[in-house]
Amino acid sequence: MTSDWTARAGTRFTCEKRPATGTKGMVVTNHPLASAAGAEMLAAGGNAVDAAIAALFALTVVEPMMVGLLGGGTAHLRLPDGTHTVIDGMACCAAAARPDMFTPAQPDNPRNLESVGRANTVGGLSVAVPGNLKAWCEMLERFGSFPLADVMAPAIRHAERGYRATPYLAECAGEAAPDLLKDPAIAALYVPGGEKLKAGHRIVQSDYAETLRIIAREGVAALDGALGDAIGDGIARAGGIVTAADIRAYRTVERQPLRGAYRDVEVVLPPPPASSGVHVLQMLNILSGYDLTALGFGTADTLHLLAECLKIAFADRAAASGDPAFVKVPVERLTSRAYADERRALIDMARAQAWGPGVAPESPNTTHLTVADGDGRICCFTQTINSTFGARFLVHGTGMIPNNYLATFDPRPGNALSIVPGKRVTTSMAPMIVLRGGKPAYALGMPGGLRIFGSVMQGMLNLVDHGMTLQEAVEAPRLWTQGEAVEIEPAVPEAVRADLAARGHQLQRMPHIGGGMCAIAFHGDGVMEGAACWRADGTAIGVGGGLARAGARFWPDAAGPR
Numbered sequence: 001m002t003s004d005w006t007a008r009a010g011t012r013f014t015c016e017k018r019p020a021t022g023t024k025g026m027v028v029t030n031h032p033l034a035s036a037a038g039a040e041m042l043a044a045g046g047n048a049v050d051a052a053i054a055a056l057f058a059l060t061v062v063e064p065m066m067v068g069l070l071g072g073g074t075a076h077l078r079l080p081d082g083t084h085t086v087i088d089g090m091a092c093c094a095a096a097a098r099p100d101m102f103t104p105a106q107p108d109n110p111r112n113l114e115s116v117g118r119a120n121t122v123g124g125l126s127v128a129v130p131g132n133l134k135a136w137c138e139m140l141e142r143f144g145s146f147p148l149a150d151v152m153a154p155a156i157r158h159a160e161r162g163y164r165a166t167p168y169l170a171e172c173a174g175e176a177a178p179d180l181l182k183d184p185a186i187a188a189l190y191v192p193g194g195e196k197l198k199a200g201h202r203i204v205q206s207d208y209a210e211t212l213r214i215i216a217r218e219g220v221a222a223l224d225g226a227l228g229d230a231i232g233d234g235i236a237r238a239g240g241i242v243t244a245a246d247i248r249a250y251r252t253v254e255r256q257p258l259r260g261a262y263r264d265v266e267v268v269l270p271p272p273p274a275s276s277g278v279h280v281l282q283m284l285n286i287l288s289g290y291d292l293t294a295l296g297f298g299t300a301d302t303l304h305l306l307a308e309c310l311k312i313a314f315a316d317r318a319a320a321s322g323d324p325a326f327v328k329v330p331v332e333r334l335t336s337r338a339y340a341d342e343r344r345a346l347i348d349m350a351r352a353q354a355w356g357p358g359v360a361p362e363s364p365n366t367t368h369l370t371v372a373d374g375d376g377r378i379c380c381f382t383q384t385i386n387s388t389f390g391a392r393f394l395v396h397g398t399g400m401i402p403n404n405y406l407a408t409f410d411p412r413p414g415n416a417l418s419i420v421p422g423k424r425v426t427t428s429m430a431p432m433i434v435l436r437g438g439k440p441a442y443a444l445g446m447p448g449g450l451r452i453f454g455s456v457m458q459g460m461l462n463l464v465d466h467g468m469t470l471q472e473a474v475e476a477p478r479l480w481t482q483g484e485a486v487e488i489e490p491a492v493p494e495a496v497r498a499d500l501a502a503r504g505h506q507l508q509r510m511p512h513i514g515g516g517m518c519a520i521a522f523h524g525d526g527v528m529e530g531a532a533c534w535r536a537d538g539t540a541i542g543v544g545g546g547l548a549r550a551g552a553r554f555w556p557d558a559a560g561p562r
Helices: 004-009 032-043 048-062 132-143 148-161 167-180 184-190 206-224 226-237 244-249 276-287 300-320 337-344 449-464 470-475 494-502
Strands: 020-022 025-029 072-078 084-088 253-255 258-262 265-269 367-373 378-384 432-436 439-445 486-488 507-509 518-522 528-532 539-543
Touching: 020 025, 025 032, 025 048, 025 518, 025 528, 032 048, 032 148, 032 367, 032 539, 048 132, 048 148, 048 206, 048 367, 048 378, 072 132, 072 265, 072 432, 072 439, 084 132, 132 148, 132 206, 148 206, 167 184, 206 226, 206 244, 226 244, 258 276, 265 276, 265 449, 276 300, 276 337, 276 449, 300 449, 300 494, 367 439, 367 518, 378 432, 378 439, 432 449, 439 449, 439 470, 449 470, 470 518, 470 528, 486 494, 494 507
Parallel strands: 020 539, 486 507
Antiparallel strands: 020 528, 025 367, 025 539, 072 084, 072 378, 084 253, 258 265, 265 432, 367 378, 432 439, 439 518, 518 528, 528 539
């Protein structure tokens, strides 16, 4: 359906999905069974954290190419008292990691992080110390209300009984098949019989179901016993250096989010080592000097500004992003109005420019969920095993897919993103909560690696500057660049593309930019609206209704004629 808004705006695109509404809670994830798992917790009387953790465990089963217990993530929570916190569960380098452990495939290209033989991308040596399982268990214990076994029940059920592969999963498995075939265990699940996985094929994960049962019984303490040993042994068997001791020593970090004003809203995002908060606030400060509403959505002027801002942000990201325990990140400078004024003054509306840093990179395969309850909790979580199917092997006997997070580090020693024992991954994850008048207005996020924070910002601009509905905002066409080609989606009209090319932008038409955005809008009447976009299997499920009114018990004698 092409909406009235898109017809007025002059850039037409079709919303392929419909939003959901609810008053008791809302769950938006990138798979319908995961959304159902979260909604099941809300319907049973749980809160948003119970629902979010249930959905995440379910996603490890039904969206295995994107997220797993041996991955990492960034969780942004808003609690009923209005406080925000960020739980950093990002992966880190093992104790035995070395800055020179990989040989760069392109030594003279600083944007290329690939190593010779793809050793930092596929196989055991690409694995970093995971944080997801510890982070999820800790968040449930601190902020949830249900036992771990209860929230894990849907995931165990789907792993044991099986579920049907979606076309999206089948496509991802087909793309990864050459690597998956190198490990018989993972190939048996996702390249069955050596043939391309077909949509509708039933996937049963018996080993993983047993692993989930162990965790449901023992909690995160399972990593201190036989399960932790099995993970370490399995990674070593695949040639990796992450040990059981590394996994047991891992600790999450609680951080305070970054905040910034834009128009009539306040934007709240994660701090470093996430690069999203710094650079979204940086770009919004620059854009605040323009009237984007007057310029219009999808026009050449608006897209030109977005491209220039993204190039500025990525030039600074390359120079100054990293784990704050190892790298000094000039947060105050980058997010200041004065710095935005300096950069804005150099933008030429008539031509594209090459930008360098004004102060002294990542995989597109991730997942995101946004969950809220009627008591004011909001869970905006982005989680991943990095590339599709992570390191592309199963830890023997456990059904678990390790991450390949060392692919996001610089294989050259001496740089901000170089490998150092204990250093945490720098991420573009952007779980964003937007406040208006101090109250939640929107919560949104998405997968997409380097494309995440620019795309999430565009979703927010669609709502705040362009007056879109939530469904329009998540499905609208996107643009992205980090300084070279400007990627653009097909829904952008040819006339606009020609105008951008005339200004000097090198355009690259892409079928989609980033992954499925999951968003919630909070309306003043207590209604929550949820929306997911066409770029993934996203599904929004709202919980309404409620319990019976007091004294409403059924009385047979007053029921009338039988």
